[in-house]
Amino acid sequence: MATRSDVRRIALALPETREDPGHFAFSVLNGKKYKGFAWVWMERVDPRKPRVSCPGVLAIRVANLDAKEILLMADRDKFFTEPHYDGFPAVLVRLERIGKAELRALLNDAWAAQAPKKLVAAFASDARGA
DSSP states (O other), X not given: OOOHHHHHHHHHTSTTEEEOTTXXXXXXXXXXXXXXXXXXXXXXXXXXXXXXXXXXXXXXXXSSHHHHHHHHHHOTTTEEOOGGGTTSSEEEEEGGGSOHHHHHHHHXXXXXHHSOHHHHHHHHHHHHXX
């Protein structure tokens, strides 16, 4: 089982990453802008009211819609989506159902989907010990 502390520790260990002030959301600097790769799911509990934070669920970017579909087909207890994310490359993850190693892999992939290619290549090289 992964926790929000695990998410924060893993995400902030990635290069050029920040936690957005006032939100449980993580982004990577790409050019002059920060691009989000993981954030707390904002659930629509009542259609007439604003969305509310659901701290046990993390929205995580994926490389593309095919990658999203593969995760959704792999384990519906762990991964899900909602109409708000239709056509958008992100999957919703129940933190209580995911292990830390799998969370790390998902966050690394999400970060790589949003980070500049040169930074991704340098990070991969460092990870290999080159």
